[in-house]
Amino acid sequence: MRSRTILAGLLAAALMASPLPVRAVQPDEIMSDPAKEARARELSRELRCMVCQNQSIDDSEAPLARDLRLLVRERIAAGDSDRQVIDFLVARYGEFVLLKPRFSPHTLLLWLIPPLALLGGGLALWRYSRRRRGTSVDDASSKLTEEEAARLARLIAAEPPAEEPR
Structure with a gap:
């Protein structure tokens, strides 16, 4: 009996909340x-x-x-x-x-802008992801000095750093 009352209340609330x-x-x-x-x-x-x-x-x-x-x-x-x-x-x-x-010649732009905007956005995302994929850790490490590469190797190996002169 109690579950019917709760169900009826929920149904009434849903009907009142739904836009008519x-x-x-x-x-x-x-x-x-x-x-x-x-x-x-x-x-x-x-x-x-x-x-x-x-x-x-x-x-x-x-x-x-x-x-x-x-x-x-x-x-x-x-x-x-x-x-x-x-x-x-x-x-x-x-x-x-x-x-x-x-759809007529003077509304052509109105009809074409949304699909062209989606296509342009998809193309931009594709180019961005291709460019990001081209940059890797190896490319970044090849531009390090010998001292930076040694320090990076120590950090990766989890060795405590040697004291550096100031």
Whole structure:
């Protein structure tokens, strides 16, 4: 009985600690047709809030995001396809309205920078490790004077050092 109580408490704590998605869609925005509403929600998750810039319009509570959500629903109600709605908003607000920009010539750099940065970092690490591997103890000991080499040999052999004149 006690283990059930503990388990129930842990489950309740886990549910309270888990983040639940918060949607900014107001009840008056929701379309009566569930299929169209699902399309509107999916499109809203792909569009950037121009005020928040790091949230979709589905998540944002900004007035402009609300206007965009209403515009998406208006276009869907008018019979536009998903592609037509997206194209309309891109024509009106530019590529920035898309959370995931399209692959095109003017977004080429945006798409290529992350893999090129990873490739460059990997190449730099590879060159660094090759350079480190080339330096060894033998190379360092060959540059010692005779006196330093003798002292190093004594230290390695764990002999107590002879007194050196000051």
